[in-house]
Every structure is written in C-alpha cells, then in structure tokens.
Amino acid sequence: MERLPLEKKVLSENDRLAAGLRARFREHGILCFNLISSPGSGKTSLLERTLESLPQNERVGILTGDIQTDNDARRLARFGFPVKQITTGGTCHLDARMIERGLEGWRLLDIDLLLIENVGNLVCPASYDLGEAAKIVVLSVTEGEDKPLKYPSIFFKAKLLVLNKVDLLPYVPFDIDAAEENARCIHPGMDIVRVSCTTGDGIQPWLAWLEQRRHLQLAARAESVVPERARAALR
Ligand code: MG
Ligand code: ZN
Numbered sequence: 001m002e003r004l005p006l007e008k009k010v011l012s013e014n015d016r017l018a019a020g021l022r023a024r025f026r027e028h029g030i031l032c033f034n035l036i037s038s039p040g041s042g043k044t045s046l047l048e049r050t051l052e053s054l055p056q057n058e059r060v061g062i063l064t065g066d067i068q069t070d071n072d073a074r075r076l077a078r079f080g081f082p083v084k085q086i087t088t089g090g091t092c093h094l095d096a097r098m099i100e101r102g103l104e105g106w107r108l109l110d111i112d113l114l115l116i117e118n119v120g121n122l123v124c125p126a127s128y129d130l131g132e133a134a135k136i137v138v139l140s141v142t143e144g145e146d147k148p149l150k151y152p153s154i155f156f157k158a159k160l161l162v163l164n165k166v167d168l169l170p171y172v173p174f175d176i177d178a179a180e181e182n183a184r185c186i187h188p189g190m191d192i193v194r195v196s197c198t199t200g201d202g203i204q205p206w207l208a209w210l211e212q213r214r215h216l217q218l219a220a221r222a223e224s225v226v227p228e229r230a231r232a233a234l235r
Contacts, residue, residue, distance in 0.1 A: 014128055017096035021131025028108040031217050032116065033210075034094075034130050036154055037138035038147075039120030042164040044072045045197035046138060046206070047117060051079035053207055059110055063102045064117040065094040072117065082106060093124040096131060113210070122147070126154035133217065134159035141165045141172055145179035152186045160191040160209060167196040 025032050035043045047062060054060060058081075064072040065086045073085035086094060086102050099116065116132065118125040126135075137158035139147055142165060148155040155161065161183050163176060176194065183190055193209060195202035 011127060014096050017100060018129035018131045021096055021099055024108060025114070025131055025133070026221075028111070029221070030108060030111050030114050031214055032114040032130070032132045033213075034116045034118060034125075034132035034135045035138060036118045036122065036125045036135055036158065037120060037140075038122050038143060041120070041138045041140040041143065042197055043117045043120070043138050044075055046162060046164065046195065047076055047115060048079070049195075049197045049200065049203050050115070050207065050210075051076060051081055053203060054081075056080060059112040060115065061106060061111040061113070062115045062117070063094075063099065065098070065119045067092065067119060082111075088119060092119055092121045093128050094118050094130060095128045099130050113214075122151040122154050126151075126157055134213065136160045136162060138162045138164050139179065139183075141168050141174040141176065141179075143174075145175050146182060148179070148182040148186050155183050155186045155190070158187070158190070159213075160193065162206065163192060163194045165196060165198070166194045166201060167199045 024030075035046070037043050044064070047064075051060065051062070060081045062076055062081060062083045063086055064076060064083065065088060066072055067088050067090060070085035070087065073083050076083045084102050086098050088094065088098065094116065116130055122137075135154070135158040137154050137160070139161060141163065144150070163179060166176070169176060180192055183192065191209060193202055193205045195206055197203075
C-alpha cells in the first residue's frame with residue numbers, strides 16, 4: 001500500500017518531463033522511437049543493421065541504455081553516427097530524465113531521427129514515456145510466442161512489433177503465426193515486421209516502416225502549419 005502512491009508520483013513526474021521532451025522533439029523536427037524488448041532479443045543488432053543501411057548524410061542520433069557497460073554504444077559507434085550510452089547503474093528501465101541528460105551537448109537541430117534502445121526488460125519500460133513518437137517492441141523467435149499475452153502492456157502500447165531472428169525458425173519450436181495472432185489479440189491492427197538481422201531478411205520492410213512514419217510526421221507538421229498561415233492571412 002505504501003509503494004503505490006510513490007510509484008504514481010514518480011510516473012507523473014516522468015510524464016511531465018516526457019511532455020517537455022516531446023515538445024522539444026516537435027520543435028526541432030525530430031522523430032523519436034523507443035525500442036523495447038527482453039534482454040537478448042536483438043535491439044542492438046537491429047540498430048546495427050539500420051545504421052549500416054542508412055545513407056551517411058542521414059541525421060541520426062542513438063541513445064542506448066544498459067544497466068552496466070558501454071558495450072552497445074561501442075558496437076553502434078562504428079557506423080559514424082552520434083551514439084551515447086546511458087548506464088543506469090541498476091535501474092531496469094530508462095526514464096525521461098535520463099534522456100534529457102543523454103541529449104545534453106547534442107545540437108537537436110542536427111538530428112532528424114532519434115533512436116532510443118531501452119534497457120532489456122518488457123515490464124517497466126512500458127510505463128516510462130520518453131517523449132517518443134512511438135514505442136517499438138522486439139520479440140525474437142527464441143522466446144515464447146505467448147509473450148504478448150504475458151506482457152500485454154508493452155504490446156498494447158507499441159505501434160510496431162519486430163519479430164526478430166526469423167532465420168532460426170527451422171530450429172526452434174516458435175509458432176510465428178500464433179505469435180502474431182497473440183500480438184493482434186492484445187493490439188488489434190498492430191504493425192508487424194518479420195526480420196533477420198543475420199541474413200538481412202525483412203530489413204527493407206523495417207526501413208520502409210520508419211520512412212512511412214517520417215512521412216506521417218511531415219504530413220502532421222504541414223497540417224499544423226497551414227491553419228496558422230490561414231489564421232495569419234485573416235488578420
Ligand atoms: Mg542491446
Ligand atoms: Zn524498471
């Protein structure tokens with residue numbers, strides 16, 4: 001009984017900071033995604049594939065969270081884009097304050113796409129808004145296809161499910177159609193892409209999804225600018 005009010009307070013403070021981040025991202029035209037999965041589902045591998053596929057003039061920034069070590073930041077830094085490790089020192093999720101600090105020293109005007117790799121954990125990262133445009137959940141075929149049913153919150157909140165490691169399907173008892181059904185049972189209409197970071201299968205549809213989100217954001221911005229102009233014309 002004692003814990004609940006404190007947790008509520010922490011989450012509402014986080015929501016306040018996340019709203020501030022979201023406003024800054026909007027102001028600077030940054031599209032931000034928050035990647036969430038269990039440990040070992042392949043978030044870092046997906047980011048590696050993504051960064052190696054993007055043109056060098058793409059203005060991407062990456063914040064990668066882990067409880068300890070900067071191994072992932074070192075893996076991701078070799079693609080030449082700005083990368084920063086957020087080491088939480090025990091905390092099993094990223095929060096909006098950590099993102100604020102992570103962005104210190106970066107010129108937001110120089111970033112169009114901000115990719116956040118959360119700490120490997122399917123539970124509390126679902127509760128902490130980081131100001132992202134969308135959460136993306138990664139599930140690999142070496143896990144259970146019932147994870148959407150066991151961890152409904154993150155599957156409900158994520159816009160996209162990346163089913164990773166599909167090259168291993170012949171060797172594991174994972175029923176990929178059942179996994180998709182479970183995800184859509186929790187989140188009807190959820191976007192899903194099947195990916196192998198080892199073979200590169202599915203990477204193009206994944207990149208196309210990112211690109212489509214970018215167009216949606218630009219369209220939304222254009223829409224919010226036009227009425228302003230229309231109002232100005234009336235003055
Ligand atoms: Mg990682
Ligand atoms: Zn946590």
